[in-house]
Amino acid sequence: MSWMRRQPLLAFGLILVILQVGGALLAPWIAPYDPVAQDILARLKGPSAEHWLGTDQFGRDLLSRILHGYGHSMLVSAGSVALALVTGGTLGVLAAYAGGWTDRVVMRCMDILFAFPIILLAIGIIAVLGPRDSTTALAIGIVYMPIFARLLRGPALVLASSDFVAGARVLGASHTRVLFRHILPNLASVILVQASISLSTAILVEASLSFLGLGTQPPAPSLGRMLAEGRGFLLLSPFASLFSGLAILMASLGFNLVGDAMRDLLDPRLRGE
Amino acid sequence: MYRLLARRGADLLVTLFGVSVITFLLIRLVPGDAVQIMLGANAEVTPERLNALRQQLGIDRPIWEQYFTWAGGILSGNFGSSLWTGKPVIEEIGARIGITIELTLLSLGLAVIVAVPAGVAMAYLRNSASDYVVRILTIAGVTVPSFWLGSLLIYLMFLFFPKYPAVGYVPFTDDPWGNLQRMLLPVIALSLPVLAALARITRSAMLDALGQDYVRTARAKGASELTVVMSHAWRNALIPFVTTLGIMAGYLFGGAIVVEQVFALPGLGRLMLGAINERNYPLIQAAILFVTSAFVVINFLIDLLYVAIDPRVSLK
Numbered sequence: 124m125s126w127m128r129r130q131p132l133l134a135f136g137l138i139l140v141i142l143q144v145g146g147a148l149l150a151p152w153i154a155p156y157d158p159v160a161q162d163i164l165a166r167l168k169g170p171s172a173e174h175w176l177g178t179d180q181f182g183r184d185l186l187s188r189i190l191h192g193y194g195h196s197m198l199v200s201a202g203s204v205a206l207a208l209v210t211g212g213t214l215g216v217l218a219a220y221a222g223g224w225t226d227r228v229v230m231r232c233m234d235i236l237f238a239f240p241i242i243l244l245a246i247g248i249i250a251v252l253g254p255r256d257s258t259t260a261l262a263i264g265i266v267y268m269p270i271f272a273r274l275l276r277g278p279a280l281v282l283a284s285s286d287f288v289a290g291a292r293v294l295g296a297s298h299t300r301v302l303f304r305h306i307l308p309n310l311a312s313v314i315l316v317q318a319s320i321s322l323s324t325a326i327l328v329e330a331s332l333s334f335l336g337l338g339t340q341p342p343a344p345s346l347g348r349m350l351a352e353g354r355g356f357l358l359l360s361p362f363a364s365l366f367s368g369l370a371i372l373m374a375s376l377g378f379n380l381v382g383d384a385m386r387d388l389l390d391p392r393l394r395g396e
Numbered sequence: 397m398y399r400l401l402a403r404r405g406a407d408l409l410v411t412l413f414g415v416s417v418i419t420f421l422l423i424r425l426v427p428g429d430a431v432q433i434m435l436g437a438n439a440e441v442t443p444e445r446l447n448a449l450r451q452q453l454g455i456d457r458p459i460w461e462q463y464f465t466w467a468g469g470i471l472s473g474n475f476g477s478s479l480w481t482g483k484p485v486i487e488e489i490g491a492r493i494g495i496t497i498e499l500t501l502l503s504l505g506l507a508v509i510v511a512v513p514a515g516v517a518m519a520y521l522r523n524s525a526s527d528y529v530v531r532i533l534t535i536a537g538v539t540v541p542s543f544w545l546g547s548l549l550i551y552l553m554f555l556f557f558p559k560y561p562a563v564g565y566v567p568f569t570d571d572p573w574g575n576l577q578r579m580l581l582p583v584i585a586l587s588l589p590v591l592a593a594l595a596r597i598t599r600s601a602m603l604d605a606l607g608q609d610y611v612r613t614a615r616a617k618g619a620s621e622l623t624v625v626m627s628h629a630w631r632n633a634l635i636p637f638v639t640t641l642g643i644m645a646g647y648l649f650g651g652a653i654v655v656e657q658v659f660a661l662p663g664l665g666r667l668m669l670g671a672i673n674e675r676n677y678p679l680i681q682a683a684i685l686f687v688t689s690a691f692v693v694i695n696f697l698i699d700l701l702y703v704a705i706d707p708r709v710s711l712k
Contacts, residue, residue, distance in 0.1 A: 234411060244684065244688075248422065334654060371541050
């Protein structure tokens with residue numbers, strides 16, 4: 124495990140990600156209680172042997188709710204990043220490959236989309252389509268589209284004019300084959316880094332929207348809404364808000380560290396910065 | 397120089413046009429008959445009122461014609477009127493946006509005041525052990541949810557200073573000191589992520605600048621360390637810093653909408669959340685268009701600022 128000593132940030136980030144993604148996936152089996160089971164006698168309790176993180180205003184177990192909340196939060200965030208990556212990435216690569224007016228028009232559209240403050244546009248989309256998990260994912264996905272389009276256009280431009288792509292074309296490879304076999308694999312590392320960082324920020328945006336009541340709807344457990352609900356009882360028992368917020372922070376931190384450390388590994392010029 | 401200005405100006409107009417088209421189309425996404433939904437929960441809906449509203453919104457005409465009518469209204473200052481109060485939406489936005497702007501500007505100010513010296517110091521005192529600490533701290537700072545930090549600050553204030561007015565709002569004109577007292581916690585909560593991001597950018601930009609030949613030359617000429625850092629290195633580090641600042645302004649404004657909710661500040665965020673519940677679409681539309689256009693113009697001005705900071709830009 125010598126790489127862990129050489130890359131402590133990557134190791135730390137990976138541990139955070141594995142623990143939390145694992146917790147989310149295994150929540151139905153490892154969560155000690157039903158996340159929606161109420162126990163009025165045990166409401167607003169602090170951490171104890173029975174309830175490791177305490178209970179909320181209905182006596183629901185906070186640890187179980189957070190484990191299940193991770194699943195929702197990560198599913199919505201991952202869905203939005205996948206959407207942004209596929210649509211934005213495709214547009215960016217196609218713009219670079221096509222060049223000329225297509226390039227100019229597509230990238231100008233992306234610039235326009237990028238001009239909207241993220242939360243504001245997401246709120247607008249949700250206002251129109253109604254608050255649901257799928258709408259939240261769609262809203263964040265649309266807002267993140269220009270990030271991937273801009274990111275992939277640059278390297279794709281260099282690749283499109285490279286000798287091996289010209290060679291593949293001369294050998295009779297179709298445009299589709301060139302795009303998928305020659306250009307896309309060379310962009311994998313850039314995609315991986317940005318996807319990880321975007322996932323980190325998408326988790327925060329999703330939590331913000333859920334906090335405002337515009338994300339996951341009750342009774343499904345959501346980290347952002349848990350924090351908002353806990354605020355009503357903050358002075359009686361701060362644990363619901365404290366731990367759900369900590370969970371959001373740790374999830375976002377894990378993916379950010381992984382993305383950041385990978386960027387260093389893949390781009391030697393940035394090393395040590 | 398003038399050609400550069402003309403090109404940037406044309407870009408600005410195209411972007412503003414695009415932003416208005418997207419904002420216009422966004423509200424057309426309302427599923428079903430928009431008019432019916434807008435009046436939805438209202439019991440006093442009569443066919444006459446429906447038709448009147450349809451005509452007022454011009455929904456019976458072709459979509460491009462609707463757009464130009466709408467855009468023409470905006471250019472003459474008419475952003476539409478609230479579906480509920482009937483007042484011009486721009487008045488409702490104007491009454492609230494000041495709070496959001498105050499919150500955003502104070503947060504940006506705090507972030508810059510702390511981040512610049514911190515970033516410069518971190519670049520100056522770099523060594524491998526402290527580098528890891530700095531990186532963990534700046535990344536963690538960026539990922540702290542401001543609405544969580546805000547809630548914790550309220551709780552801590554209540555524990556240690558129960559008399560402190562942690563939530564609520566008083567206008568600056570009524571009670572300047574009370575206003576700033578109540579702004580303190582939201583500003584701290586909102587500025588931390590931006591502070592961390594700016595400190596990190598400052599640090600890497602300074603490291604980059606300090607490693608350049610002109611810094612060595614300045615030192616060799618016998619310039620004082622302060623002159624080297626401030627006049628030679630910092631001036632060059634300013635460009636990536638200002639770029640990040642423009643992006644952060646938009647981010648802060650969005651964050652302010654969330655933080656207002658934590659501290660019960662009656663700004664634009666609260667207005668928009670209320671508008672969503674009332675399905676007051678003209679208000680949402682106007683708020684998005686107004687704020688986004690403002691940021692497009694701010695970023696345009698920052699672009700112009702480059703010309704002042706970096707003479708190379710105007711020569712290109």
